[in-house]
Amino acid sequence: EAEVAQSPRYKITEKSQAVAFWCDPISGHATLYWYRQILGQGPELLVQFQDESVVDDSQLPKDRFSAERLKGVDSTLKIQPAELGDSAMYLCASSILDRGILTTGELFFGEGSRLTVL
Amino acid sequence: AQSVAQPEDQVNVAEGNPLTVKCTYSVSGNPYLFWYVQYPNRGLQFLLKYITGDNLVKGSYGFEAEFNKSQTSFHLKKPSALVSDSALYFCAVRDLDTNAGKSTFGDGTTLTVKP
Incomplete structure (x- = not known):
């Protein structure tokens, strides 16, 4: 069964350091999402890509967070510098979204990358 | 803006009893509604969805959910709970x-x- 791959699963870093997360969506899924899940809360959308283009990054803290999906396949989310409040689970998800047509598709999530900032 | 409310942080049931996990929503248009389950330190897994049609939808692991447009609710249900159903929804x-x-x-x- 096809899966969304994420790495690393766990990351411990000190504040002010840089950290990066990688995601490889299910093959053929045009839409890719990065969510942040703080303990005790639901996932919150950080950024959404349609192919290589950003569709929604309104909740991405752009002073320290960046995301790219250069070839429209895998994606990287970077934080620089990391702050204590960034400790969370970072979830990548993908879905089928045909160009110009909204499908009814559910999201397929990876296992997540748990970040701890000391 | 769209929003979802799950009024109960915790639901406790005995094995074999029916369970209900409540959800209400707010959208400006017509909703697509989903339930996901999450086990500790794992990603979310899709359970079921409502798009259109029959208000009662069936999903994975014996779960079902009922869409109620007038009450803007989409409660998750299962007739007989299992210990293995313990998770975050x-x-x-x-x-x-x-x-x-x-x-x-x-x-x-x-x-x-x-x-």
Whole structure:
């Protein structure tokens, strides 16, 4: 069964350091999402890509967070510098979204990358 | 703006009893509604969805959910709970009338099924 791959699963870093997360969506899924899940809360959308283009990054803290999906396949989310409040689970998800047509598709999530900032 | 409310942080049931996990939503247009389950330190897994049609939808692991448009609710149910159903459950909504595809999640309900 096809899966969304994420790495690393766990990351411990000190504040002010840089950290990066990688995601490889299910093959053929045009839409890719990065969510942040703080303990005790639901996932919150950080950024959404349609192919290589950003569709929604309104909740991405752009002073320290960046995301790219250069070839429209895998994606990287970077934080620089990391702050204590960034400790969370970072979830990548993908879905089928045909160009110009909204499908009814559910999201397929990876296992997540748990970040701890000391 | 769209939103989801899960009014119960925790639901406790005995094994073999029916369970209900509540969800209400708010969207400006017609909703797509989803339930996901999350086990500790794992990603979310899709359980079921309502798009259109029959208000009672069936999903994985014997779960079902009932869409109620007048009450803007989409409660998750199972006739007979198993200890293995213990997990964190999230309700999510997508607004049918926007095609950005953004899903908004509730804060989750922890289901504990006791033997």
